[in-house]
Amino acid sequence: MTGAKKPWGGRFEKSPGKFLEEFGASLPVDKRMWAEDIRGSIAHARMLANQRIISETDADAIEAGLSQIYREIRDGSFEFRIADEDIHMAIERTLTERIGPAGGRLHTARSRNDQVALDTRLYAKRRAIELLGALAKIRETLLGLAVAHDDAVMPGYTHLQRAQPVLFSHHLLAYFWMLSRDATRVRHAYEAADVMPLGSAALAGTTFPIDRGFVADRLGFAEVSANSMDSVSDRDFLLDLTYACTVTMIHLSRLCEELILWSAEEFGFVRMDDTYSTGSSIMPQKKNPDFAELTRGKTGRVVGDLVGLLTVLKGLPLAYNKDMQEDKEGAFDAIDTTLDCLVAVDGMLSTIGIDTERMRAAAHGGFMAATDLADYLVGTGMPFRDAHEVVGRLVLTLERKGRTLQDLTPDEFAAVDPAFGEDAARAVDIDAVVARRVSEGGTGGDAVAVQLTRCRDVLAADTTWLEALAE
């Protein structure tokens, strides 16, 4: 259905009119902000009445009408019409149709430009809290896995070549820290959104004696925007939130890449639960880590959402421009996708099977104790360069024979170089190699225990931050 007569009605009366109506509408996207729009309008109406700009009776009628619309949208009985263009118009038109002139007074001293900024900020704050909840949950899961497998050793890699053995828990906790930084970024985005734009009145402020502080307090904003032109054209908070989602997705994608590799037979470190795997329609034996792959793939979309938003905003003159209507679809998609992926990856991790024996066996390959063996020789007084040479030659010989450092007998060690004593075998013991790395932030069990305490402190601080918001 097409709406009221448009300025171009004469020329595009039928299908072109309908086409442009749909082309110009944001309702299918911004109707998700219906609750925010209604909350904002009630606060605005109350402020107008307090300031004697409208009567209390009008404000009461507005609030009652909006509360009714709230219930209808919540219950699914509200009829959305594309002709309304956006959620702001849909609600205001319905209200005015129902309550008459009082509805027409609601829009005093505000514009849709401030309204969309307000709604989007309220919405971004709400979703940021959801993201923080999901980021806390997945970090709990990582912590739980790390604690449950605190003595499992595995190869640590650089260039995807075996480098030095590490604790599996240490490897997992690397992701804990990535996701903690993501939580910090989401919090920053929340704070960026926590500024109240209503009352900018399109771009220049208003002649009415409004009380913006009242509206900010009532809606739970930390402050009121300082510049009416900036406040209607600022979408930095949405960029911040989309960026936080993008980096979260990059981290999830890297984790998924490792889960995919580790579940390949060549590694065999983990087994994805059946619920997080799919089969092949032709190869009966297949069990594919589809959801990890999909998460990795969806990262591309979220990166695209960020680039899209950056590109929309680039080159816009002050203040509001209709281009900005394109801000929400990508940002909402980024938030939805990131939340879904956090839930999916959390589920994968919670159900994953860990083959610590395969990890341990792999940790014995690849001559990963070579650095420690060279360090051992340095301890006997040999210059590091010579020690490196001696161990390098030993590795070459063993590799040709298909043997490992751990197979060597004390006599064989002594034959390689007289500097090797009885205790050389201890230098290449994989558990000992790991345990020795007790520098702050290292993979040694004692250092990882300290790290776990730091992880718990970070999670507790994040929870305290969220609780403070609820007060």
Ligand code: ARG
């Ligand atoms: N639907 C618009 C948006 O999402 C709301 C603001 C429209 N303002 C205007 N003057 N056309 O950006």
